[in-house]
Amino acid sequence: xxxxxxxxxxxxxxxxxxxxxxxxxxxxxxxxxxxxxxxxxxxxxxxxxxxxxxxxxxxxxxxxxxxxxxxxxxxxxxxxxxxxxxxxxxxxxxxxxxxxxxxxxxxxxxxxxxxxxxxxxxxxxxxxx
Numbered sequence: 001x002x003x004x005x006x007x008x009x010x011x012x013x014x015x016x017x018x019x020x021x022x023x024x025x026x027x028x029x030x031x032x033x034x035x036x037x038x039x040x041x042x043x044x045x046x047x048x049x050x051x052x053x054x055x056x057x058x059x060x061x062x063x064x065x066x067x068x069x070x071x072x073x074x075x076x077x078x079x080x081x082x083x084x085x086x087x088x089x090x091x092x093x094x095x096x097x098x099x100x101x102x103x104x105x106x107x108x109x110x111x112x113x114x115x116x117x118x119x120x121x122x123x124x125x126x127x128x129x
Contacts, residue, residue: 052078
């Protein structure tokens with residue numbers, strides 16, 4: 001699965017404060033990649049119809065068995081609702097045994113500063129590890 005470049009879903013004013021969520025998702029083995037990608041496609045369809053999503057991107061390093069995500073939301077409330085809804089909720093529970101420890105971070109940023117660059121995402125994730 002190649003990287004999915006930033007896709008914008010909701011236009012907001014540049015000064016709007018957005019909730020940003022980023023994740024690092026390492027898998028235990030290459031054999032888990034097809035199942036992970038299947039759930040990723042399902043969740044991607046969910047994202048496209050989720051209220052409050054400003055935009056998102058995904059980076060995939062298949063040889064390293066690691067995926068990174070970054071998304072921006074109009075509020076933490078919408079992010080929380082997305083996390084608890086299916087297929088995301090079921091997908092994360094299903095794939096969790098195939099994963100090494102994951103890292104998640106949340107911060108705020110102005111909509112005018114989106115998209116968040118991968119260097120920034122990785123720097124923030126590494127700072128919490």
